[in-house]
Amino acid sequence: MAPPSDTVPPPPRTPSAVPRARRPHPLLAPVRLLRRHAVVVAGTLALAYLLVPNLVVLVFSFNKPAGRFNYEWRTFSTDAWTDPCGVADMCGSLSLSLRIAVLATLGATVLGTLAAFALARYRFRAKGTANALIFLPMAMPEVVMAASLGTLFLNMRVAFGFTTILIAHVMFCLSFVIVAVKARVMSMDPRLEEAARDLYAGPVQTFLRVTLPLAAPGIAAGALLSFALSFDDFIITQFNAGPSTVTFPMFVWGAAQRGTPVQVNVIGTAMFVLAVAIVLVGQVTANHRRRSR
Template sequence: MTRRPLATWLLYAVTFLGFAYLFVPLITIAVFTFNKPKGRFNTAWQSFTFDNWRHAFQQSDYLTAFGKSIQVALIACVIATFLGGLMALAISRYKMKGGPALDLLLILPLTTPEIVMGASLFTLFFNQSVRRGFWTIVIAHTLFCVSFVALTVKARLRGLDWSLEDAAADLGSPPLRTFRKITFPMIVPGISAAFMLSLALSIDDYIITSFVAGNVSTFPREVFDSSKITIPPQVHVIATLIMLIAVVTIVASTLAGLRRESRLKG
């Protein structure tokens, strides 16, 4: 493939532009944490200041809402990972009847527009006169994460060598020990990846949440519902902090991976 400098050059250019497109808004968010906005909207650049970082935690409504988002995400994703992980394990490890029907049941929630899912949950809670609030949000978030987790984990489990379990049993390992030492370590990377991604989905959800939240405010709800009235710069600070945590995690895990690799080679 080395004989096509033009095509390669084009690919590099397009890739560079693509990454620029992905990152320009993220950089914008970070830059606007240093903005001193005139008026209530932190969307036009005025002048440089450190004030927003100094008073990062002053907008208590957004912080409370962010705390709620984290609580919802943790509870919902733990339940979803448990339910979805078990389903994925059953489908990929055992022979069972009704596989196609189960696949359909798992795929449908992903192909249902969020707005329809939100609306249908709203009618369920309305009909049963369930008061909408924290737990209805948890249920809704669990719902869209279950399928996501089940399908992601299923994809990761495909191709794992289950005969390792037999080998352990042949060597006299009791079933629980086999699970702890063989099965669990094999399935854990897939499950943790699915858990992380569903956390991100849950923390970010606005549309379904808006139908089932009652008067409980999550971070996206707080931002969107007040975006017509005010966008304080502290919102940008919170977002930048989360982004920094993500960047550090990515860099750290990559470095750890590279070090492992070099250790294996050396």
């Protein structure tokens, strides 16, 4: 039998004495919902703000202006889409820009990938200096780099034209490729390559079957970024192009002074749709591989 206690037990609480839970005010529900998804909402608004100019270009590619300037909406027309090369020299400049962008992307991707592996995997003197110098083309104003390259070509007595533009584009795209590939290489697990060597794979076989597939997303990201930067560059191209070499951005700049044709909006919309399609294909492929595992 339990000994008697000196303390008196508290009286039982009646239902009226139990505190009631506060009900949230109905007007505060949207505020709480917005606070819970603030990051998603902010990201969506930022993305929509970035896509507004592309939407304007898409809409005005179906416009039929009354004069030379395609700045006011007049009437719906598909004439520019059925004849995208209706403006003289526009498709020639577009072809030149695409050739330069493809070659500059190949050169910058190969050199940048090799440099990224060297900086991420090996130790050598002045490695810190090399890492700092890589960011100079990215941080330097583009007009300074353009003027420097133009002065270099003048002192070397190199004729301005296709070759000088290609060299300049490879130089300023190289840093972006190195940064993208280096970030991917540093995140790779070296034990996977060690396991391949333990299974009697040679250096070439290990690189082709293990290292290169693992580094492929970074290489692809650097290549796509390099192509986009090379295709729409104007300042560096303007300083290093010859008098008879006109790329697509230079053509747009010259045409804007006399009247921008609707076909420019058509080319811009087509390039935007192509870029979005490449990104979507990459995402679908990555999701399919992830599910297959």
